[in-house]
Amino acid sequence: MIDWILNNKWTCLLIINYIIALSAAFFLIRSNQNPRKTLSSLLFLVAFPFVGLGIYYFFGLEYRKSKIFKRKDLTAHDLVKQWNNRLHLSDEKLIEYENDFLEDRIKLVKLLNHNQAAVLTLKNDLKVLINGQATFNSIFKDLDQAKDHIHLEYFIITDDRIGNAFIDKLIAARKRDVEVKLIYDSVGSSLSRNAKQKMEQAGIEFHAFMPVIFSNVTRKANYRNHRKICIIDGHIGYLGGVNISDDYVNDPENRSKTYWRDTHLRIEGHAVKSMQVQWLLNWYFVCDHIKEETDLIIPDSYFPEIDESKNKPVQIAASGPDTDWANIMEAIFMAITTAEKSIKITTPYFIPNEAILTALKSAARSDVKVEIMVPKDGDSWAARYASRSYFREILESGAKIYWYHRGMLHAKTMVVDEEFATIGTSNMDYRSFDINFEINALIFDDHISEELNEQFEEDLSHCEKIILEKWLKRSKWNKIKESFCRLWAPLL
Template structure:
């Protein structure tokens, strides 16, 4: 037997591979995941010996969701929900807005309240920040004025030019007595040991979110913290698409030859309390804290701001019972009456979002979708293009952004509702990664985002149906092949 194995080592390895693959397939089918994701994973297990197991391990395996995230302490969850309940508006108070600025968006408000006790907050001042430079200019001023605490949570933090500017300002804040705590994703971030020592010496606490070995080789590993949250003194918050990296600042000193178009939001007001609550949940998780929690009152200060902008914070991830952001977008699209404007770097929608878009368009709603022409992922680019034909057939306008990398994640509906956040229009954002969006029920913000959409169109090329339907067969094959990966990308 041993002689046969050594003489037929490749065949032996192949047999072992398929024994493991069959076991994995049984587990996969039994887990009742999304059917398309299950079929995709089974296809790679069968068609790609050895490589298929690797793909399944990094993209299809769900053990972390069922085991690791149970470590998110229920006491912490209950504590944060109690803080959120203090911000709640009663059902009677909600009803009075039905005839004013919320209109039928009340469905969305009530959905998120039911799903995750996410309060609607009415006392907020908002400022939309287009591109990285505008974000960092505002952020630097707020860091310098911080007096109590600074909390941040980012997918990408790099100690490059802009990253060191941020970190040095955080060190200065810590040296003057401000509490600074950082959550960074171990796959997306790149912080040197030297920089970490400088932060430690200044008294800054930092934690890596679900650390992995060889992070440079696991850029698409599952269950990453894709959020970008910055909180100053519990009253000022930032949320959106701009990470802390030179890629996002289009300036000569750190320009990487690709123009990055992005959108961020500065919030001053009660919605920051919801950002703080979500940050705390992940802080307790990465600290693996098991004791009872006493949250400092300074984390949730009294904020005296007149009623101005209505905002609701939607957070989702593999630890939530519901796909909160996806469901909110689904309702927003389904209740649209006039128009929907979407900007996203990755458009790989699930069946629910795709059907809602096509149905809305065929019912007379004008829908425009803007995506980068090249993007930063070959597979995602072609997978995205595989949806264009059915979008165009439904009357949806698709625009290629040609100036550089479009990284903004926004949607505007009927110039009444808008969302700015970290979630892309893809499977990964809806089902796998930790994401967070601000849902804004305000016509001024919606109009401002629509005006920016019109400006961005100047750098776009519209995908015309007649030409698109005639594209060559090789491109069609690439699209179809990459679409097989769609639930895994």
């Protein structure tokens, strides 16, 4: 027997592989996931020995309700519920506002308002920031004026030139006795030992989100904190597409030499309190030393009284594998299906799930002007071709697609009917909708919508419009690559 095994090692390995694959397939089917994602995982389990198991291990497992995200218990924390309840608006109050400014968006507001972590806030002032330099200039100025606390949560923070300048601002704030706490993603970020020592010596608290040793060989690498949050003194907040890295600053000296087009948002007002709640949830999760809810003390200064004169309505929508509902995806879906005139989308990765794809095609066929802008050459080969596999059916529905060719289009925005907009961290893809932790601002304001529309028109000057007739004539080899990558779409 031993001799046979030694002489048939490859056969034995294949048998072991398919025994494990059958077990994985059983649990995959029993989990009742999205059928398309299930079929994609099953295909690779059967067709690609060993590799298929790896793909399933990294991408096929579903943790939305797993104990790995036990931080959800914090939503029952009395202090957090207290602050949520202060912001919460009853359905009766929303009906009053419906006639004033919400109009056709009332369904969207109610969808998330029933989840008290995404309440509608009214007293807010907003500023759209275009590209990294404008974003960093604004953040640095506010960091210099911080008085009580600075709370940060970033997918990417790198100790390059802009990263070190950012860290220096945090250290300077700490010397003024400002509390500084940072959550950084273990896979996305790259902080040297020297940078960590500098922050630690300055008294800055920092924790990695779901830390990994080898990010490419662990299942935890699949569930990342993709958020970019900066909260200053509980009343100023930033979110959007800009990470802390030189790549986001269009400086000729940057190593990438790539123009980076991004959009960020500065919020001053009550919406920052919703951001603070989301930050607290993740802070509780990453702090291993906090074992009981009684160990977490939330100072009143985290939720200060705010007398903001501007009145821009904002909802903060957050989602991740720990939430019962795909909040951001559902909000985008509702906005698309209730559109009457126009939809403008900018996204670096366009790999829509069936719900979003159907909503976009239905909107276009019902005479809603649908325009989608994506980068011509993104930073992921597989995502690029998977995205292109959707072009034909989108174009045939009457929607327009533009290739941004000036550089990397990283902005994540959508404007509907020139009266609703969203800016945030969520891409238009499976990973953002189902796998990563994301956060978006939903904005019910004509002026912000107009500003984003103007930026969309400006970006069009750096775009190439995709013409259906020409697109159908692309090479067969490209079509094969698109079809192959589309199989991976639910896993990318």
